[in-house]
Amino acid sequence: MKKLLLVLLMLIVVLPLAACDSGVSDVPEETEEVVVEETEEVVGEETEEVVVEETEELEPILIGNIQDLTGPASAAGRPQTWGVEYAVQVVNENGGINGRMIEVISMDCKNDVTEGINNYRSLVDEYNVVAIIGPGLSNPASGWIEVSEEDQVPIVGHFMDEICTTDPDTGEVYPYMFLVEPSCSQQSELLAKYAVEELGLTKFATLYNTGNAFAVAHAKPLMAYVEAHGGEVVAEETFTWSDSDYSAQALKIVAAKPEAVFLSDYATQSALAYDFLRDAGYEGVILGANTMSSTWSTLVKNEIHDCYFLQNYDIDNPEAGVYDMTRLWMEDLGADFPAGNVGFGWDAVQVLVAAMRKAEDPTDGVELRDLLEQTDGVQLAGDTITIDPNTHRPTSMGMFIVTYDENNLMQFLTFMKP
Amino acid sequence: MVFQLTINGISNGAIYALVAVGFALVFNILRFSNFAYGSMSSACAFIGFFFQRAFDPPPPFIVTLLFASFSGMVIALLIDFLGYRRIRINNSPKIYYFLMSLNFSIFIEQILTIFYGTNIYSYPSIFKIQSLQVGSLYIKTMNLLILGVSVLLLVALILLINKTKIGLAIRAVAIDAETSRLMGINSNMIIITIFTIAGILSGVAGVFLGVQYGVYPGVGPSVMLKGFLASIIGGLGSLRGAIFAALALGIFEIFLTFFIGATETTVVLFGIMLAFLFIRPQGIAGKLVENKV
Numbered sequence: 001m002k003k004l005l006l007v008l009l010m011l012i013v014v015l016p017l018a019a020c021d022s023g024v025s026d027v028p029e030e031t032e033e034v035v036v037e038e039t040e041e042v043v044g045e046e047t048e049e050v051v052v053e054e055t056e057e058l059e060p061i062l063i064g065n066i067q068d069l070t071g072p073a074s075a076a077g078r079p080q081t082w083g084v085e086y087a088v089q090v091v092n093e094n095g096g097i098n099g100r101m102i103e104v105i106s107m108d109c110k111n112d113v114t115e116g117i118n119n120y121r122s123l124v125d126e127y128n129v130v131a132i133i134g135p136g137l138s139n140p141a142s143g144w145i146e147v148s149e150e151d152q153v154p155i156v157g158h159f160m161d162e163i164c165t166t167d168p169d170t171g172e173v174y175p176y177m178f179l180v181e182p183s184c185s186q187q188s189e190l191l192a193k194y195a196v197e198e199l200g201l202t203k204f205a206t207l208y209n210t211g212n213a214f215a216v217a218h219a220k221p222l223m224a225y226v227e228a229h230g231g232e233v234v235a236e237e238t239f240t241w242s243d244s245d246y247s248a249q250a251l252k253i254v255a256a257k258p259e260a261v262f263l264s265d266y267a268t269q270s271a272l273a274y275d276f277l278r279d280a281g282y283e284g285v286i287l288g289a290n291t292m293s294s295t296w297s298t299l300v301k302n303e304i305h306d307c308y309f310l311q312n313y314d315i316d317n318p319e320a321g322v323y324d325m326t327r328l329w330m331e332d333l334g335a336d337f338p339a340g341n342v343g344f345g346w347d348a349v350q351v352l353v354a355a356m357r358k359a360e361d362p363t364d365g366v367e368l369r370d371l372l373e374q375t376d377g378v379q380l381a382g383d384t385i386t387i388d389p390n391t392h393r394p395t396s397m398g399m400f401i402v403t404y405d406e407n408n409l410m411q412f413l414t415f416m417k418p
Numbered sequence: 419m420v421f422q423l424t425i426n427g428i429s430n431g432a433i434y435a436l437v438a439v440g441f442a443l444v445f446n447i448l449r450f451s452n453f454a455y456g457s458m459s460s461a462c463a464f465i466g467f468f469f470q471r472a473f474d475p476p477p478p479f480i481v482t483l484l485f486a487s488f489s490g491m492v493i494a495l496l497i498d499f500l501g502y503r504r505i506r507i508n509n510s511p512k513i514y515y516f517l518m519s520l521n522f523s524i525f526i527e528q529i530l531t532i533f534y535g536t537n538i539y540s541y542p543s544i545f546k547i548q549s550l551q552v553g554s555l556y557i558k559t560m561n562l563l564i565l566g567v568s569v570l571l572l573v574a575l576i577l578l579i580n581k582t583k584i585g586l587a588i589r590a591v592a593i594d595a596e597t598s599r600l601m602g603i604n605s606n607m608i609i610i611t612i613f614t615i616a617g618i619l620s621g622v623a624g625v626f627l628g629v630q631y632g633v634y635p636g637v638g639p640s641v642m643l644k645g646f647l648a649s650i651i652g653g654l655g656s657l658r659g660a661i662f663a664a665l666a667l668g669i670f671e672i673f674l675t676f677f678i679g680a681t682e683t684t685v686v687l688f689g690i691m692l693a694f695l696f697i698r699p700q701g702i703a704g705k706l707v708e709n710k711v
């Protein structure tokens with residue numbers, strides 16, 4: 001009886017593990033046959049045609065895509081993956097890279113560094129991808145800096161924290177990491193510039209998660225910009241991943257009487273922070289990072305007012321490059337709101353493909369790296385991009401300042417350039 | 419500011435009290451800390467959330483609360499039937515209760531993660547007005563509800579324990595299970611009653627946690643530690659001690675966060691728990707208990 005129970009217990013433990021999904025997309029193998037005809041003509045009395053048929057298999061170019069498909073950042077990661085896969089589909093429909101199709105293998109890093117490294121190793125060692133599209137968030141990407149250099153695999157993404165592209169101590173560029181949107185400090189400075197110059201605010205406070213590199217990398221530059229331009233940071237309050245109650249921090253901020261509070265976290269944490277601030281009686285301006293887009297408004301319980309945040313795209317403008325693809329995404333997934341991260345996925349693929357098209361061997365990581373450094377004037381969904389070879393970040397890309405109207409719909413106010 | 423912090427702290431403490439009392443009840447009878455309690459709360463948070471979403475328009479919040487309480491009761495009884503009952507029947511060492519409760523805790527949390535990922539779901543707003551202003555004080559309407567329901571439940575529980583026959587039986591079994599059995603008290607029924615009550619409390623706690631902080635697999639375990647802390651400080655097995663300690667913990671925690679910061683507060687709180695275990699392991703109101711697990 002005891003032996004039977006032991007066997008049953010082992011089955012109960014083993015079976016769910018075997019059924020676990022690792023979040024890897026199925027990758028069917030494809031080969032393409034190309035028929036090449038050669039003709040040879042001799043001009044003169046006789047012409048002779050020699051027709052030679054050759055069949056050549058063109059292997060697809062495998063690229064990896066690591067995003068936050070689950071977890072607190074999945075509201076960004078899922079549309080980004082869709083954008084990547086859609087962009088690849090469009091590239092393939094237009095002939096691929098010199099006739100070679102691109103195949104993308106998507107994985108879920110769950111906003112976790114260890115998970116991100118496991119995904120990376122799987123993509124490079126098992127699937128032999130030539131490049132990787134990275135997530136929109138910096139925590140997992142920071143784990144790939146050294147391995148991407150060892151394996152010579154370029155990683156193109158939206159990991160905005162500068163520590164993902166340059167050494168914070170020496171300023172030395174990480175050779176295989178490329179950012180294709182304004183960095184955290186560039187974004188924070190744009191927002192601070194708007195708050196100081198357009199709104200005329202002088203007293204600021206911040207509330208952010210010290211365990212989130214994204215949040216820290218936004219908060220610090222904003223505070224530095226404010227203080228460098230005659231403003232004052234009257235309160236700097238923090239919380240951690242294990243905290244779910246920010247009421248004490250909110251009360252402290254309210255007591256400091258700021259004119260604006262900057263919330264730089266992911267959508268869920270910044271929605272909680274917004275509610276705690278309003279519940280504590282704070283009625284002033286709330287400034288936010290680009291995580292405050294439409295999904296955020298569904299998480300907030302209080303009325304949304306006096307809220308200004310950044311967005312990469314004018315997502316509701318039918319003439320904007322990102323409009324059609326975000327509507328297609330909404331239709332495809334039955335989503336209620338457009339997501340700018342669709343554009344992120346699209347943009348990352350455009351930058352990578354632009355380099356691949358110029359390459360003699362688009363699967364050569366070193367050559368790809370060199371060409372990515374020379375990215376110049378590539379048209380993306382929102383703006384054009386030129387990458388600075390010294391930082392592997394855009395030289396000057398602008399962003400929109402957005403607010404919410406009384407119906408909780410995003411209203412685009414202005415486009416700010418550095 | 420002191421009043422504001424105190425009010426916020428009492429509300430947090432009310433949720434900790436629901437958790438701490440759940441611990442204390444089980445500990446009283448079975449002499450172990452039921453670490454599956456946190457995951458049970460998470461499961462009830464999800465159940466309440468999807469119950470609300472299943473109807474258009476959503477049902478009144480009280481209906482969701484009742485449904486989640488019932489679900490909590492079912493989960494608690496299931497855990498007892500599948501896990502703890504066998505240990506009781508075999509008269510196995512107490513350590514197995516601890517191991518079983520840990521297993522259930524991880525098992526439930528991972529099942530929730532498999533089905534729902536680590537995404538955070540948001541309950542719809544329960545009240546149109548999120549906070550009331552009374553002079554310079556801001557009181558969250560949800561906090562008032564949490565406090566009201568928690569007080570009702572805990573008062574009802576204390577009355578049950580102290581003023582009813584079944585409460586008398588529970589106290590008798592808590593003091594000496596063997597002798598109680600000899601006196602004709604059906605200890606199995608008492609244990610089922612205890613798990614029923616603990617399950618109801620976990621259901622209510624789960625919904626409140628989900629409304630306050632979002633619904634995700636780790637929401638229950640994140641608060642369970644604080645409830646456990648409160649039950650240690652209050653005295654393992656003492657209901658009144660657990661309630662008092664939970665409320666004090668909620669207030670103390672918010673004051674600490676206000677004055678020294680969130681990260682440092684966690685260190686201080688667990689330092690206090692260590693100090694209690696060192697200096698007064700029976701807690702504020704408990705008695706020294708042998709065979710604690």
